[in-house]
Every structure is written in structure tokens, then in C-alpha cells.
Amino acid sequence: MSFNPILLLGGSGSIGKQTARALRATYPDVPLLIGGRDLTRAQRAAAEIGNAQAIVPDMNAAELGLEDKQISAVVVLYKDHSLASLRFALARGIPHLSISSGVFEIAPEVASFMQSPTASAVVLGYEWLVGATTVPALHLSKSFAQVDEIRIGALVDEQDTGGPAVAEDFEYLSRLMPAALSRRNGNWIWREGDEANVTFSALDGSKIDAAGFSSIDVTGLAAATGAPSVQFNLGKGISSSRRKGGALSTEILLDLSGRDHTGQTLRTRHAVVHPGGAAPLTGMGIALLLERLIGLDGQPPVTPGLYFPYQILDASHYLARLAQEGGEVVQLPLP
Incomplete structure (x- = not known):
């Protein structure tokens, strides 16, 4: 055809x-x-x-x-x-x-x-990265009967520039979008100032200074899962792969909490990783x-x-293609 x-x-x-x-x-x-x-x-x-x-x-x-x-x-x-x-x-x-x-x-x-x-x-x-957060997060949420909170930490390697158009878009968004749209206890809020500054752990456990980011992932995940608390945080630094002496990568940390299908408390932590960085x-x-x-x-x-x-x-198709490209969704120990 x-x-x-x-x-x-x-x-x-x-x-x-x-x-x-x-x-x-x-x-x-x-x-x-x-x-x-x-x-x-x-x-x-x-x-x-x-x-x-x-x-x-x-x-x-x-x-x-x-x-x-x-x-x-x-x-x-x-x-x-x-x-x-x-x-x-x-x-x-x-x-x-x-x-x-x-x-x-x-x-x-x-x-x-x-x-x-x-x-x-x-x-x-x-x-974020056109489905790289939401598709894995919704796949992982199937283990839950009830999702109470989703915390997303995206790590961009400082060497992963992405080209002039990407830089221009980020400068534009950063200038006009200083507060971070988030959901907390069922209410939509805007995190700003000190409230928007957080730290999350990268794939290798390194602490990453990050700030709240108004990604539309937050609205989609809240609507799809019913989670009363959802937030997205963006950090820039050294990716875990480069910290080990290898090439840069992009990482998305997904922390989900709620109850499983037997009613027991459940918390999971995973990382979505692609060895080529954000653009691929x-x-x-x-x-x-x-x-x-x-x-x-x-x-x-x-x-x-x-x-x-x-x-x-x-x-399933998305995750299979991710694996073909050398990426993966890694289960991590809880902090």
C-alpha cells in the first residue's frame, strides 16, 4: 500500500x-x-x-x-x-x-x-518525550486497584542539548510557565517558589536537584488513573550511565503508591531509560x-x-520497540 x-x-x-x-x-x-x-x-x-x-x-x-x-x-x-x-x-x-x-x-x-x-x-x-512517561506509568498502574499518588522525576543529561529548536522551546516555556501544575489530595494547584523545588533519586541513587514542571502528563495520568496526587519534576545533571563512565542517557523515574488488588498497600519505583538521550x-x-x-x-x-x-x-508495542532500541523499564528498590 x-x-x-x-x-x-x-x-x-x-x-x-x-x-x-x-x-x-x-x-x-x-x-x-x-x-x-x-x-x-x-x-x-x-x-x-x-x-x-x-x-x-x-x-x-x-x-x-x-x-x-x-x-x-x-x-x-x-x-x-x-x-x-x-x-x-x-x-x-x-x-x-x-x-x-x-x-x-x-x-x-x-x-x-x-x-x-x-x-x-x-x-x-x-x-514528556511524547508518551515516554504516560505509557509506561499506565502500564505499571495495572498492578494497582487504587492509585493514590504518582511522582515523576525526569532527568535530562546536561550534555543532551537536543538542538537549537528544543533549547528555544524550553527557554520559552521556562519564561512563561514559572509555576508547576500539580494535583494534591484531589485539588489542582500550582507549585511555585520553594514549594516547587525538590530532590529525587536518579537510577543510580544519586540525588538530583529538580523543579516542578507543568507537563500535560500530570493531567492525563490524573484523569486516567483517578490518582488524587500527581506531580512532575524536572532535573538537569549527569545521567546515571555517564556517571559510570559511559555515554549519556535519558531517565524518567516513576514512583507509584496506592493499594493492590487485595487491598494491601503497594508502592513501586521504576525508571524508563533510553541510551540515546531524549531526542531518539x-x-x-x-x-x-x-x-x-x-x-x-x-x-x-x-x-x-x-x-x-x-x-x-x-x-506492549511501545515497550517492545523501546527494548529494540536498547531502552528499558527498570524496577528499582524503594528508598
């Missing part, structure tokens, strides 16, 4: 290349459009990726300057302040996935979807979403609707 090209806006950047690599690993023949502001850079990326064409989209044009060119899905790898890509996708009736908005600014996207709720599948892909894990999640959004795997495409990534990604 042949497919129309997938449009990767920001596709010449680090995450764009990792997304293309992840797609090529399973679907080498799917054509890609590499959209960027610099045509020469986009052309270099397209040549490196193969079966790809470089374009400079016109974000002020109704059709993004693509006229009648057929597209199967739109992926936005940077903050699209104009929402031109979303309007384009809704008008075409094709899936749309964006990964760079903050939890505090999703109202314009939700409003756009609400005007055309049957047009296409729209994915709010702002979960993000690219993997985007590729797996595209697989389902347009039916690359031969199954019916995702129907129109507004989705979190975890509502589309199959946990």
Missing part, C-alpha cells in the same frame, strides 16, 4: 531526524516532506534521510504554500504560535500532531478542534503515533478526535 508524504515541520532538526530514523526502521518506503525555514538545511536533511523532499512552508498561506500537494499527516516539531498547521490539517481532514505547546496554552488548539470535531485526529503530543526516545514515540494515525501498520487509521499520545499508543 502506498501513502502520501508525511509533513515534518521542523524536520531538519534533531528530533525531526530521529523521527525519520524511527519511521525508516519499520517503514522505509514512506515518503517525507522536510519542512524548514532554511531550504539548504532542509535539503541536506532530506538527502540524508532519503525518499524525502525539502520545502519551506508559507505559514501565512491557507495551504502552507503546498497548493494541491497531497499529505497524509502533519507533525509539528516546534512551537507553531499561529496554529496554521492545525488549520491546514483540519481543512484537509488529516491527522495533526504537535509536541511543543505548554499545558497553559492548549486552549487555542482545543478551540480549533471543537469547531471541526469530526475532521481529523488531533494529538496533543506535549507529554521522542522520535520513537512520534513514529509509533504516525504508524497508528495513518494506518501504516495495516490497521484502520485512528478516527477523528482529540487525543493524548497514551490513548493511541499500545503499551
Whole structure:
């Protein structure tokens, strides 16, 4: 079966290349459009990726300057302040996935979807590394009859820069989002100041200074599990693998507590680890979403609707792909 090209806006950047690599690993023949502001850079990326064409989209044009060119899905790898890509996708009736908005600014996207709720599948892909937290956490929550608290600690290696677009997005979010949306005892609160500063243990037990981060993971996990307390904390430092003398990695620490299916108190602690850092894990999640959004795997495409990534990604398939890439979910002793 042949497919129309997938449009990767920001596709010449680090995450764009990792997304293309992840797609090529399973679907080498799917054509890609590499959209960027610099045509020469986009052309270099397209040549490196193969079966790809470089374009400079016109974000002020109704059709993004693509006229009648057929597209199967739109992926936005940077903050699209104009929402031109979303309007384009809704008008075409094709899936749309964006990964760079903050939890505090999703109202314009939700409003756009609400005007055309049957047009296409729209994915709010702002979960940390596009499903790397929520999919494993929800899989682990199956051991619980009742989840009381979820604490997430994401460790970004200080050498894991991710490219200029990623740095720009983080600077933007840090400047405009100083408080951390969290759930505590059933109430939604904003942690700020000293209350937002925490310490968590990395995979190797090292203490990491972190701060609360307003990730949409918190809202999704609270809704999916009913947990009355959920928080996300982000730290930057030396990853456990590099501390041991190896290459950098990315780590996500997941602490769950509640009651098991016999009514007994249960606490678990796990770490999601990817040896390549944040960008490959993000690219993997985007590729797996595209697989389902347009039916690359031969199954019916995702129907129109507004989705979190975890509502589309199959946990067993996700974890198997993670293992193929050298990543893993590690069970850790309780502190």
C-alpha cells in the first residue's frame, strides 16, 4: 500500500531526524516532506534521510504554500504560535500532531478542534518525550486497584542539548510557565517558589536537584488513573550511565503508591531509560503515533478526535520497540 508524504515541520532538526530514523526502521518506503525555514538545511536533511523532499512552508498561506500537494499527516516539531498547521490539517481532514505547546496554552488548539470535531485526529503530543512517561506509568498502574499518588522525576543529561529548536522551546516555556501544575489530595494547584523545588533519586541513587514542571502528563495520568496526587519534576545533571563512565542517557523515574488488588498497600519505583538521550526516545514515540494515525501498520487509521499520545499508543508495542532500541523499564528498590 502506498501513502502520501508525511509533513515534518521542523524536520531538519534533531528530533525531526530521529523521527525519520524511527519511521525508516519499520517503514522505509514512506515518503517525507522536510519542512524548514532554511531550504539548504532542509535539503541536506532530506538527502540524508532519503525518499524525502525539502520545502519551506508559507505559514501565512491557507495551504502552507503546498497548493494541491497531497499529505497524509502533519507533525509539528516546534512551537507553531499561529496554529496554521492545525488549520491546514483540519481543512484537509488529516491527522495533526504537535509536541511543543505548554499545558497553559492548549486552549487555542482545543478551540480549533471543537469547531471541526469530526475532521481529523488531533494529538496533543506535549507529554514528556511524547508518551515516554504516560505509557509506561499506565502500564505499571495495572498492578494497582487504587492509585493514590504518582511522582515523576525526569532527568535530562546536561550534555543532551537536543538542538537549537528544543533549547528555544524550553527557554520559552521556562519564561512563561514559572509555576508547576500539580494535583494534591484531589485539588489542582500550582507549585511555585520553594514549594516547587525538590530532590529525587536518579537510577543510580544519586540525588538530583529538580523543579516542578507543568507537563500535560500530570493531567492525563490524573484523569486516567483517578490518582488524587500527581506531580512532575524536572532535573538537569549527569545521567546515571555517564556517571559510570559511559555515554549519556535519558531517565524518567516513576514512583507509584496506592493499594493492590487485595487491598494491601503497594508502592513501586521504576525508571524508563533510553541510551540515546531524549531526542531518539521522542522520535520513537512520534513514529509509533504516525504508524497508528495513518494506518501504516495495516490497521484502520485512528478516527477523528482529540487525543493524548497514551490513548493511541499500545503499551506492549511501545515497550517492545523501546527494548529494540536498547531502552528499558527498570524496577528499582524503594528508598
